[in-house]
Amino acid sequence: xxxxxxxxxxxxxxxxxxxxxxxxxxxxxxxxxxxxxxxxxxxxxxxxxxxxxxxxxxxxxxxxxxxxxxxxxxxxxxxxxxxxxxxxxxxxxxxxxxxxxxxxxxxxxxxxxxxxxxxxxxxxxxxxxxxxxxxxxxxxxxxxxxxxxxxxxxxxxxxxxxxxxxxxxxxxxxxxxxxxxxxxxxxxxxxxxxxxxxxxxxxxxxxxxxxxxxxxxxxxxxxxxxxxxxxxxxxxxxxxxxxxxxxxxxxxxxxxxxxx
Amino acid sequence: xxxxxxxxxxxxxxxxxxxxxxxxxxxxxxxxxxxxxxxxxxxxxxxxxxxxxxxxxxxxxxxxxxxxxxxxxxxxxxxxxxxxxxxxxxxxxxxxxxxxxxxxxxxxxxxxxxxxxxxxxxxxxxxxxxxxxxxxxxxxxxxxxxxxxxxxxxxxxxxxxxxxx
Numbered sequence: 001x002x003x004x005x006x007x008x009x010x011x012x013x014x015x016x017x018x019x020x021x022x023x024x025x026x027x028x029x030x031x032x033x034x035x036x037x038x039x040x041x042x043x044x045x046x047x048x049x050x051x052x053x054x055x056x057x058x059x060x061x062x063x064x065x066x067x068x069x070x071x072x073x074x075x076x077x078x079x080x081x082x083x084x085x086x087x088x089x090x091x092x093x094x095x096x097x098x099x100x101x102x103x104x105x106x107x108x109x110x111x112x113x114x115x116x117x118x119x120x121x122x123x124x125x126x127x128x129x130x131x132x133x134x135x136x137x138x139x140x141x142x143x144x145x146x147x148x149x150x151x152x153x154x155x156x157x158x159x160x161x162x163x164x165x166x167x168x169x170x171x172x173x174x175x176x177x178x179x180x181x182x183x184x185x186x187x188x189x190x191x192x193x194x195x196x197x198x199x200x201x202x203x204x205x206x207x208x209x210x211x212x213x214x215x216x217x218x219x220x221x222x223x224x225x226x227x228x229x230x231x232x233x234x235x236x237x238x239x240x241x242x243x244x245x246x247x248x249x250x251x252x253x254x255x256x257x258x259x260x
Numbered sequence: 261x262x263x264x265x266x267x268x269x270x271x272x273x274x275x276x277x278x279x280x281x282x283x284x285x286x287x288x289x290x291x292x293x294x295x296x297x298x299x300x301x302x303x304x305x306x307x308x309x310x311x312x313x314x315x316x317x318x319x320x321x322x323x324x325x326x327x328x329x330x331x332x333x334x335x336x337x338x339x340x341x342x343x344x345x346x347x348x349x350x351x352x353x354x355x356x357x358x359x360x361x362x363x364x365x366x367x368x369x370x371x372x373x374x375x376x377x378x379x380x381x382x383x384x385x386x387x388x389x390x391x392x393x394x395x396x397x398x399x400x401x402x403x404x405x406x407x408x409x410x411x412x413x414x415x416x417x418x419x420x421x422x423x424x425x
Contacts (some may be wrong), residue, residue: 007401015398016385042404045411052414053363053380055354056280060272065293069267072297 004028009042009156153234154244155228159226159241161235163214165191175206175214176228185225186217218242261306267296274383275315280377282321283362293322311387314378318391356421364413372406380402 004025012025013098029035035190152166152173167173172193177185179202189195206214218225218237226236236243261269271292278288295317304312365373371392378388389396 005401007398009400010404010407011385011400014379014385014400045407048411049376049407050380052357052364052410053280053377055358056283056361056365057276058279058285059274061285061289062271062287065271065275065296066267067264067289068293069296069300072300073263075302191269251357257422 001033002034004038005044006038009035009039013039013042013046034158050198053202064123150231160215160217163216163227163229163234165209165211165213165229167191167193167209167211172208172210174228175209177203177204177206177218178226178228179204179215179218179222185222188215261301261309266299266309267280270310270313271296274311274317277314277377277381278321279319280365280380281373283366287321290348291317291324294320296320310383311390312384314383315391318421358420360414360417364417365409367413368406370407372409375402376406 012022016125029039041083077154152164154161154163165173179185185204187204188204191209191212194208198205226233275288275292278291279285282288295313298316299313306402373386374392386396388399
């Protein structure tokens with residue numbers, strides 16, 4: 001006779017065998033004293049263990065765990081809310097980008113987008129914080145026929161504007177640098193005369209300049225600026241490009257006259 | 261099933277399992293709580309939640325034991341100390357039996373302890389097999405052997421205590 005395995009008898013006690021196997025096992029145990037004894041042993045040890053484990057059962061503390069779970073759930077809700085807000089912001093940016101791409105087919109919109117984009121790029125690259133090393137490409141102008149005492153000129157030098165002043169020994173000129181939308185210009189002077197400076201908002205005034213040169217660095221991030229010599233605008237920067245005052249070109253310098 | 265319902269249903273069972281397994285209510289509470297906090301981050305089919313919880317809890321028990329071996333040893337031996345406190349006869353007998361159960365349970369191999377305690381919490385054989393990593397067909401045999409080991413040890417201890425008293 002093949003005896004029932006102890007695992008099968010245990011599975012029978014635990015209700016883990018199907019009804020057909022259960023019937024067959026019961027029939028076998030009824031006819032087999034050895035398996036009946038083994039089943040009895042298992043029933044007894046099951047009872048002892050169950051009773052023993054009941055002895056070491058303690059009340060279940062639920063309060064602290066409930067509170068901890070509630071805290072974690074609240075924290076998760078807050079995190080989800082934050083992520084949701086960021087997601088909405090990203091969706092809005094994506095929508096704007098797509099709208100921009102779609103609108104870029106229209107020339108006016110494209111120009112506006114390009115300008116905006118350039119400003120945003122400049123803003124995020126910190127370009128407005130840097131002082132100017134932008135290549136200066138002034139349109140060279142003819143100052144006209146009102147030469148009185150000497151000819152001066154403006155030239156691009158190493159990305160800066162250099163104003164060369166041909167000033168009679170007893171004369172002097174005034175240079176005003178106006179920075180319309182940015183940081184202060186960097187100015188170096190090397191002239192005869194008794195120089196004085198005045199600094200105001202968006203404005204640097206140099207007076208008493210004699211013969212020599214004034215080198216002006218206009219910050220790269222400045223889109224609009226003007227340099228005046230004796231009250232006349234000689235060089236200006238508009239939308240980031242440097243220009244001579246009257247648009248007439250000659251060589252690589254802007255020439256002007258120092259008049260009385 | 262909502263998380264709160266899962267918590268109310270399974271937390272007592274997990275706590276009991278851990279408290280019997282470790283012999284320490286504070287440890288059981290901490291680990292049961294941590295297991296449920298981790299469950300919050302999971303998305304599981306309903307029938308996988310209980311095995312997952314018990315598996316995670318068991319891993320946390322092992323981690324804790326590894327990190328603090330000395331404390332683990334104290335936990336195992338703690339019930340022995342309780343028996344030395346003078347108590348009324350009835351209480352003393354109960355206390356001694358509790359100490360014996362904990363001591364015997366503590367001496368069983370970890371797998372046997374897990375199997376007995378999971379079965380006590382109503383786990384089906386295939387769930388036990390999944391958690392401890394054995395074939396479902398072998399679970400009946402493993403339970404039977406673990407039961408016998410427990411009872412043999414427990415009764416030997418009772419006899420030993422009786423002969424001393």
